[in-house]
Amino acid sequence: MDVSLRPVKKKDIETIYSWRNRPEIREMMFDSRPISLEDHRAFWKKVLDDKTAMSFIITYGKEPVGVVRLEKNGNLYEVDIFLDPSAQGKGIGSEALRLAVEAAKGMGIRKLVAKIKKGNAASHKAFLKNNFKERYLYYERDVL
Numbered sequence: 001m002d003v004s005l006r007p008v009k010k011k012d013i014e015t016i017y018s019w020r021n022r023p024e025i026r027e028m029m030f031d032s033r034p035i036s037l038e039d040h041r042a043f044w045k046k047v048l049d050d051k052t053a054m055s056f057i058i059t060y061g062k063e064p065v066g067v068v069r070l071e072k073n074g075n076l077y078e079v080d081i082f083l084d085p086s087a088q089g090k091g092i093g094s095e096a097l098r099l100a101v102e103a104a105k106g107m108g109i110r111k112l113v114a115k116i117k118k119g120n121a122a123s124h125k126a127f128l129k130n131n132f133k134e135r136y137l138y139y140e141r142d143v144l
């Protein structure tokens, strides 16, 4: 499968934005609200300036189809991944995760975690296939 990862560059930020606000992607995020282009740019400026973080564009053939980020959180790195909806369900996400785990190994990262919404079957399966283990339940309630 012709999937590879390359570092995110500044010029990719608009492409990522074109995926980021798609309802199919937002629905699977913990904060499902759309984000403005201004906030998106500010977020990615911080990510690209953060020398402890690693972000990759996922390519399929030569086409950019998604993004996977490894973000330091204490002793762990959190994985966040999303694909353009038209690229989902073809095995690309599972392969991109495998490559991200390899990249993490190469960076000397000891542990990866991911928070996955209940009902996100594709994500759940893609992580399990890559030897992530289901360990925690996460609860929330609206207060107001």
Ligand SMILES: CC(C)(COP(=O)(O)OP(=O)(O)OC[C@H]1O[C@@H](n2cnc3c(N)ncnc32)[C@H](O)[C@@H]1OP(=O)(O)O)[C@@H](O)C(=O)NCCC(=O)NCCS
Residues within 6 Å of the ligand: 024, 025, 028, 079, 080, 081, 082, 083, 084, 087, 088, 089, 090, 091, 092, 093, 094, 095, 114, 115, 116, 120, 121, 122, 123, 124, 125, 126, 129
């Ligand atoms: C999660 C995501 C990265 C997975 O990548 P993907 O390329 O779509 O997934 P894959 O094609 O590799 O499929 C992984 C597994 O899920 C299954 N699957 C795929 N789409 C599915 C769906 N809509 N419902 C149920 N299972 C599904 C596949 O059959 C496969 O299982 P199998 O190996 O047992 O056959 C991608 O779907 C995505 O970007 N989703 C929206 C954002 C998101 O949820 N991000 C995760 C937050 S951490």
